[in-house]
Amino acid sequence: MYDTDKRKILSALCHGSIFFSLAFVSVGIPIAVLFVSDDPVVKDNAKEALNFHFNVWIYGIIFGILTIVLIGFLLLGILQIVNFVLPILAILQCLSNPEQPYRYPFIFRFL
Numbered sequence: 001m002y003d004t005d006k007r008k009i010l011s012a013l014c015h016g017s018i019f020f021s022l023a024f025v026s027v028g029i030p031i032a033v034l035f036v037s038d039d040p041v042v043k044d045n046a047k048e049a050l051n052f053h054f055n056v057w058i059y060g061i062i063f064g065i066l067t068i069v070l071i072g073f074l075l076l077g078i079l080q081i082v083n084f085v086l087p088i089l090a091i092l093q094c095l096s097n098p099e100q101p102y103r104y105p106f107i108f109r110f111l
Contacts, residue, residue, distance in 0.1 A: 002041070002042075007039055007041055010033050010045075010046075011041065011046075014033050014042070014045050015045065015048075015052075017029035018052060018053060018056065026053070030046040030047075031046070033046045034046035034047065
């Protein structure tokens with residue numbers, strides 16, 4: 001018979017290690033429990049926790065790449081809209097008030 005309290009603690013520790021996933025060391029907790037424990041339930045929980053870690057990392061990489069690509073397209077789209085709208089506003093401002101120069105908003109002025 002295996003100790004149920006020890007089983008609960010070690011299994012919870014394996015699955016709870018994902019909350020420390022920002023530190024790459026978190027995967028070491030289920031690995032250590034896998035090698036130290038001889039309880040088959042704890043070993044299965046450690047294996048499952050490791051699988052979950054690997055899945056989270058893979059999905060994180062995939063979603064990170066998609067975010068970069070999609071945000072890149074979004075930012076390029078916004079840039080095209082700004083590149084189209086602001087000159088039209090500048091032209092209209094210059095035609096309606098030729099005495100005052102138009103200043104584009106949200107730009108850095110080096111000169």
